[in-house]
Amino acid sequence: MNPRAPDAEEISVVLLGSLNPGIFHPEWFRRQEILSSQESDEAKIKLVSPEVTEVLFLDMKLDVFPDRLVLETTDSSRAEKLQDVILNILTRLPHTPITACGLNDVIQFDLEDEEYWHRVGHTLAPKELIWNELLEKPGMALLSVKGILSGKFSGEINVNVAPAKRYIHGLLVGSNFHYPVPRNESGTPQSGRVVDYVQEMWKPALEKARGVAYQIFEKIKK
C-alpha cells in the first residue's frame, strides 16, 4: 500500500429523485434526532425554501433541489458522520422516490515535482500517437474512465483524473460510484435499496477510490 496520504479529500453523497427541499431545515433534523439541539442551533442556514435549500452543519454542506440532494464534506474525518446523516435521512423518508445514488470521493495530492507530474499525465494520456502532431505542448486536462459496478448493486464507476488546481503540480482523482435504483414492475423505484447501498458500499467505495490513486502511483513510479 502506498504510504502517501491525500493532501485533500472531499466526500459526498448525491441522491436523485423527487425531493422536498423545504423540509430540510436544521429544526427538522433536530426533531428527527439526527442532530442534537446544540448541533441544530449551530447550523448555518443559507437558504431554506420549497425550491432550494442550502444548510451547513457538522462541517458538512447540504444542498437540496426538487430533483437532487447533495451532502458533502471536505473533512475526511467526518466521513462516517456523513454516512450516518444520509442513512438517517433515508430511513426517515422511506416514501421519498430515490432514482439514483452516488457515492463520491475526490482525492487530491500535491506531487511537488513537475517532472513526475508531467510523467503521470503523459503516461495516462500518451501524446506521441496523435496529439504531438496536432497541438503545441499538449497536456492532459481531464481523463474520464467508466467501469461497471457489478455484484449486488449494479451500477457504474466513473473515475476522473485531472490536474488539481489548488496545487501547482497537483493530481486530482475523483471517483463516482453511481447506483441507478432498480424499479419494480409498476416502474416505481425501489428506494429502500438505497439504504442497503449506502450501508454496504460505503467502505468499499472509499477504499476503491483511494485504490485508484494508489494504483497510479504504483504503476507510475517517481
Add this chain to the structure above:
Amino acid sequence: MSEIATTTTAPIREVKSSFSERPTTVQSTPDFQFLAANGDLTLVEVKSVNTTMVTKRKPLRVPRPLMYEEASRLGFILLQKWEGVVLESDQETFTAKLTDSHGKLRAHDATFARSELPKNEQELIEPGAPFVWTLGYRKIGSTRERASVVYFRRLPGWTEKEITIAEQRASDLSDSIGWK
C-alpha cells in the same frame, strides 16, 4: 448548480459564494421569499415577468444573494482509521476493542478518556456502542496540526420489520442445528 440531474457526481466547485451585505431593491411581487437565521429577508423572483397583477407593495431593501462561502475550510489528512466498539465504561473512561478500518493492523483494546468527546456525545458511550477513531493532520490554512477524532456512530435504529426478519433467521438457524 446547473449540472444535469442524471449524474450523481458532486460538482467540483471552483467558485464559492456567500451573502453580500449589499442591499438590492425589489419592486415587484416575489415568487418566493425566505428568512435567513440572522433575520435577513431575501426575495427571489423567477417568473415575475408573467405577473399581471398590479403590486401595491412598496420597494423593499433586501440582501442580494451572491456567492456562497466554502462549507468548511478545514481539510483533514487521514493517516489511520480505527473502528471501535465499547466494551466497558466508567465515570472517567471507556475501554473499546479497535479494529483497523483497512484490515492491515492487528485488533487491540484501548482505553479513552470520556473527555475526548464533547459533553453532548458522552451520553452515547455504552457497552456495544460503535465508533470511529480517526488520526491524521487537520489543515488550517497553510498550517497543520495532529488531530485525533472520536465519533460515535448515530445509525438509524432497527425497524420492526428488520427485528422480525432477524428473529426469524435466528429461529431458522436454531432449528437447522438440530439440538438433541
